[in-house]
Amino acid sequence: MKMLVAGKWIDRDEQIEVLNPYDGSVVGTVPIATEEDIEEAISKAVEGAKVMKKTPIWKRVEVLEKAAELIEKRSEEMSVLLVKESGKTIREARAEVLRTAGLFRLSAEEAKRIHGETLPFDSLKGSEKKKGYFIREPVGIVAAIVPFNVPLALCAHKIGPAIAAGNAVIIKPPTQDPLTNLILGEILLEAGLPPEALSILTGPGGKVGTAIVRDRRIRMVSFTGSVSVGKMIMQNAGLKKVALELGSNSPLIVTETGNLEKAVKATVSGGFSQAGQVCISVQRVYVQRTIYEDFVDLLIKEVSKLKTGDPMKEETDMGPVIDEANAIRIEEWIREAVEKGAKIGIGGNRKDTLIQPTVLLHVPKDTKMMTEELFGPAVAVNAFESFDEALKEANSTKYGLQAGVFTSKIDEAFRAIETLEFGGVLINEGPRYRADFMPYGGYKESGIGREGIRFALEEMMEIKTIIFDQG
Incomplete structure (x- = not known):
């Protein structure tokens, strides 16, 4: 399969084989993104973020709900592919695909609840003539780094709220089982997501993921995976938002x-x-x-x-x-x-x-x-x-x-x-x-921040405070 770079399907000579964990057969191949591919995806995402910010909430809701419908229409195709590339059982795969559709619907519902609050400036002596409030705005570009164990649903846990919030998205799918993430890319484009607002860059995490994380134009990294990789992301991210859902031994x-x-x-x-x-x-x-x-x-x-x-x-x-x-x-x-x-x-x-x-x-x-x-x-x-x-x-x-x-x-x-x-x-x-609607995340080395659609959405937005002086 080809990878998605700012809405365009791209192939490269250097490929990674996706193997069936059960029998070792080759399920497919994906290209390894080059430095030029990564730069193209991020530079176009800068423009995509501007488009997404201006996209009204009703339109974001429409895209998310349409994506959910398309996932359900292709559910058996996606389930079989998920079994072949990840090794989970067909029953588990079907449940994950339907869960993914539900996550997009949850994201659509939460998009309708994005709001700010008025602020009581007259409670502060000397500020009686001031009126104000705060609003929420998208952070810009969200990088979603997805794990191999639940590749479809955990991708949706990141990109659903990111789209609902009005962000552009760059997805780094898992190296072992990236194929259903690429199908998800097809679905989101068909659902009407602006092409410049979506890239899916395949390849090794050390090469592709690290380059994405380091780029200052990426305003938030959402990662699910191991503690060791989470620590590397923290070291490389610089001044940007980071959400880490890491390990456990529950x-x-x-x-x-x-x-x-x-x-x-x-x-x-x-x-x-x-x-x-x-x-x-x-x-x-x-x-x-x-x-x-x-x-x-x-x-x-x-x-x-x-x-x-x-x-x-x-x-x-x-x-x-x-x-x-x-x-x-x-x-x-x-x-x-x-x-x-x-x-x-x-x-x-x-x-x-x-x-x-x-x-x-x-x-x-x-x-x-x-x-x-x-x-x-x-x-x-x-x-x-x-x-x-x-x-x-x-x-x-x-x-x-x-x-x-x-x-x-x-x-x-x-x-x-x-x-x-x-x-x-x-x-x-x-x-x-x-x-999927509850706040989900950990103490200690289990991570930073919370997933769960509403909670992820809030982390994928900035707060802007507005003050009027009427004196």
Whole structure:
């Protein structure tokens, strides 16, 4: 496929192969953007930003709603392509495509709510003759750097609010699975987005992404991905807005008064959907010792029912991880935990990019499984004595995206809310849950800023204050 440079489809001799994570077959190729392509995209985006700023809100809404309709019309085509390039199951892919359409509709609704406020200058002595208010204006050009795990929906989480706010957009899609982002480009142009306001530049992040981030004409960078890359973006961005949604190793606490069956269900869906390749996947599970054996028995029973294999088959519950390098790393982390004393309850084996859904028991604190982000299909299950001990263990991480707690005690619920250092605390629900309209982001090294359409939209705008003196 060709890349999109200011509304024009461009090809280059230097190409990247997009491989199917399941069988290694070539799904397609994309060009590697040159320095000239990047300059062309940004310089045209400067003009595109001016066009977008003058585009009335009703027209932005029309574009977003039309894009949603077109996504739904091409949903099966996009779903199949998403399976082939990302390895997620066909059921997961269909859900992501429909979610993407919904995100554009949410963005259209929030565009209608862009407003400012009057300011009470007469509350300040000596300013009785002043009247004023503030308004919101687009930042200009938003760079959206998209991750491989949810490439379509997380792209929409960035560009939907950016368009709603009246910005031009430059998308850097994931290197491993950029193809559905390019289809999204076709749809946005067909929906009526000004061509100079949209570019999709393919190629390695170190070359293409870094050049975009460094350019002073880019006024905001919205990135989802690893902590290490997030730190590099902060070092290269200069004086511009930056929103970072980074890693996690999300904890789930299950007390003896919590709903055992529901907690197990949350662990299975949260730990193994999309092969565990989600920022808020359940990774660390802390279970009160009085119910530990019952929880483990039920968890292993449910995990054993998961069907892994060909992601195009309707009955498949879990497909491969994104590539063999990551599969090898995940296998090594599981092996490290076992070598340090953890026990395998179920799973633990790998064949190429397919890793068995794995449950690790009694996992030492100093393992990568407990301290880093696995981004793979394994959960660690440890026992705790007191609730305070569980809260302390949940907080013992450099991350802070989302945490879940299962309890029937209201005092424990509120103690968790007050104590847990996470951007989201879910009571009687797993940390994997997310509603697209809610503020979403993390404490500590899990990021800066918040996603969620309204909250992202506000960050993609500037506030301008207006004051009249009537004296």
